[in-house]
Amino acid sequence: MQSNPIGVFDSGVGGTSIWKEIHKLLPLENTIYLADSANAPYGEKSTEEIIQLSVKNTELLLSYNCKLIVVACNTATTNAIKYLRNTYADVSFIGIEPAIKPAVLQSNSKTVGVLATKGTLSSSLFHSTVKSHAEGIKIIEKEGKGLVPLIEAGKASSKETKTLLKTFLAPMLAHNIDYLVLGCTHYPYLVPVLKELLPKHVNIIDSGEAVARQTKAVLTKNSLLNTLNNKSSHRFYTNADVPILKSFLTEVKSTINVVYLDF
Template identity: 35%
Template sequence: MERPIGVFDSGVGGLTVVKQLSKILPNEQLIYFGDTARIPYGTKSKRLIQQFALEDALFLLQFNIKFLVVACNTASSSALEILIQRLTIPVEGVVEPGAQTAVQKTRNGRIGIIGTSATIKSSSYTKSILKLMPEAEVFGQPCPLLVPLVEEGWLDDEVTKMTLKKYLAPLMEQKVDTIILGCTHYPLLEKAIQQIVGPQVTLIDSGKETARVVKERLAALKLVNAGPKPNEDLYFVSDSARQFSQVGSRFLEKQLENVQRIDFDEFLIKHSDAPLLKNLEVLHEE
């Protein structure tokens, strides 16, 4: 099926998922939306994250997508359920695939999670892990400073290394043997994190695991594009296209061109009566 796959994130981090999807699904067209005008999602309330996720999905639906990937840990933690309820196409987030792999990889049942404040507060990874492995001990560590450091490109900077050491210290004290990189920005810090925690700790890239699950689900649903890639990937943002291209090129490890900035406020006003956005008052805080 030649219809594209839609991918959204609050910003540029979801491009780590796009990178993995492109590797294992080279014949699929990807349409990406980065809601850069409203980043970060990680500090917002659950209700607002749910609203933003529905609005992001609405933008991508206009391209007749066949599958939606929520390439944002915060939105996956807080809004996946409402997206699955309201959409008629399959949806995959980044939490479940990462949790499943962590359970498979851990040797001592002590699993750490690093992520945004909202992701850690939601306990989404913890719930998913305990459902699969009730005896597991799970330790969450919010790391709110890492996203801006990654977006600044400070991957090997001493400030970043010091910040990582401070965030990772409580997890190492708990003797975790597996850590989930619970934010799509964090794979860019994987090398630095591995140096700090040592080779005995397994790092789980939830974006990589999500791409694998998406491929499996597409095959099971008979939605795989069997022919050549129908069109080039498209990238849309709600704020500066130039800034996104600069930072995004680091994430994809190739030049990112043809990024289009859209007036998202205008789009939402124009589609304010869309059924997907009705009854937002039923969204809840916790």
């Protein structure tokens, strides 16, 4: 079991931002990544559709004997992870939630911006997280409509993306945010553009490192950390564009295998 892979899935390429953090912290672990780009974005689908897609991805990862599954998608976590945990009681799932708590704790202006998908912002889990951690803090929510398709198309730095971001950021800046929470695993790929558009005092925060630490903690608790091999293997499957997925992994030094799979 120790050498079995960690499974990771997302509604496309965005979850590679999470995968990189996991790989950096746990370089000996074997991994399998599913980029469900053919069905992106999840954020505009119904809860029932999101659950159905999450089950499909989970079943495929379990067929590859994954020892733990990371739901590297905010929308899938907020809408489907409870169902997954109830349905697959013997499987450990690591979810992604917007990093509201650390942003709130560190904010001096007491105003925090959240850029996320419709599916995340409208979920009960998101609202309960805000209610639990953001008392006395003004949360400026904005749906990043249109951003995921642009990132999926390899256009994270395009003029169209910058125009959208300016529109989404304007009301946040008008309320003097000092933290911007990225509530979608695709959005870390927008950080270079966001740094161009945001004042220097605005901090950008996402969930990647926290997810990697939680993954390690759960593996350690269950005695599943891989200490058996010196060279890890990494398989990436996409049901859309292989070159696009590869382009998000160019700086990864480990050997990776990116292939098309109809799932």
